[in-house]
Amino acid sequence: MDEIKELTKAEEQIMQELWNMRGGFVKEIIVRLPDPKPAYNTVSTIIRILETKGFVEHESFGKSHRYLPKISKEEYKKLITGKLLQNYFDNSTTSMLSFFLEEKKMNVKELDEIMQIIQRNKK
Structure with missing residues (x-):
């Protein structure tokens, strides 16, 4: 396809x-x-x-x-x-991520998971 x-x-x-x-x-x-x-x-x-x-x-x-x-x-x-x-x-992935962060009122656990993904992808 x-x-x-x-x-x-x-x-x-x-x-x-x-x-x-x-x-x-x-x-x-x-x-x-x-x-x-x-x-x-x-x-x-x-x-x-x-x-x-x-x-x-x-x-x-x-x-x-x-x-x-x-x-x-x-x-x-x-x-x-x-x-x-x-x-x-x-x-803009930054724009999209900030939208979800602000709209979904992410909790600390979710933010920690995002930070871990960011850290893994820095390498």
Whole structure:
């Protein structure tokens, strides 16, 4: 796949379950979705769209298909974070980090963890 596209909210919800399950059948995905559960045909259609977009592939078992993530959660996280950084923080990681520090009111433990990451990356 040349360029990864962003997911819609519904597509992302299904991908989150596929990533967590490391693949599954439509019925297995539906069970994991919050109530009210979407119709089988709705989930099936979204999965076929995900397959067309290159996010999902399938294994055939007769007339059934087991769907597997083709794009890792990590790959998608990099794409989304990159777009967030570019579109909202002018490609400034400092600006993005300060935003999260101020908005999320991080606790001391979280700040210590960030400092440890900074120290590790100084080397």
